[in-house]
Amino acid sequence: MRIAVIGAGIAGLSVAAGLQRDGYDVTVFEQRPEPSPVGAGLTLFRNACDALDMMGLGDSVRAVSGTDIASMRTGQRDPAGSWLIAVPPSTVASMRSVHRSELHHTLSSHLFPGTVHAGQTARVAADGTPRVTIGERAEEFDLVVVADGIRSTNRKVLGLDTGLRYAGYTAWRGVTHRPVNIGGEAGETWGRGQLFGIVPLPDHRVYWYATANLPAGTDFPDEHQAVRDRFAQWHAPIQECLAATPRAAVLRHDVYDLSRPLETFTRGRTVLIGDAAHAMTPNLGQGAGQGIEDAATLTLLLRDVDTSELDRALTSYSDLRLNRTSTILHRSRTAGRVAQAAHPVTVSLRNTVLRLIPGRLMGAMSQRIQHRPCPGPR
Structure with a gap:
């Protein structure tokens, strides 16, 4: 079976590697001239690691990722550094952190040379016929997998697009260029309409991210200085993380x-x-994790399937993945509204509730998402 994958991000590379390992003829089209990732770090929970294992990719990803956060105190703090809630170590015991470029390189290493065709913008057929058009050239396949990201042009071509919603906040991300002592504490700090997250990477550098409620399209002449100014009075080691990050590395x-x-x-x-x-x-x-789950589910459903059984497998894929991803999408949106709360009364109430919730309860809620096995064929 010939399969085209459009997009060489995490989801696209994962499914390409999984399907290629199962013997399928896979071609990946990536519109960027150099399909290297733009990003900082990311976290993978147990569900993502289980899904990688199902495709035979887990061990290589573990080799470039780390579990340092499992031995740290983690949860949510306020800007002064007081803990609002700390979750049990079991909540993050299987959580792995990795630099996005390392994950991308590792997934790419599982593909045969020549699999990825960079600098080629691929378009699907509007009726879902497995045809890919690159410029004036059209290629026929048995299946086309669209993994071209949040602003997917092909989702629109297929008539499936529901539009995008601005969440109301912007996000900075970075990785320190040297190790930073974070004192055995990680997680997020929640303020009024803004937060700061700290995640240790395997080489003792720190992946950090920060958010702020701002109108869409707000511009800053110096992003590094903008984030330093915004969090200048927040607890250590936030300023240390920012100081250890090169100006050009702030996204x-x-x-x-x-x-x-x-x-x-x-x-x-x-x-x-x-x-x-x-x-x-x-x-x-769960953004990357759900994409990896998609890849594993599709790989499992297509295992030993011929073209006569393909339509049924694709229907099963859609049915299996729609409910889970829709639920997580809504929960993530709700979590964002809570974390980005800005009104003083709302923030005070939120912080009071967090202090009253047992950490083990919050951990149990998180684990229900993390521990769900990747769905496979029925």
């Missing part, structure tokens, strides 16, 4: 998710995965 993007979940992930023999299918806010840390 910022406005946060969007899908306005509403899609009704289906398939059109004919074309299927959506990753952010193209269910772009969500980052508040639950």
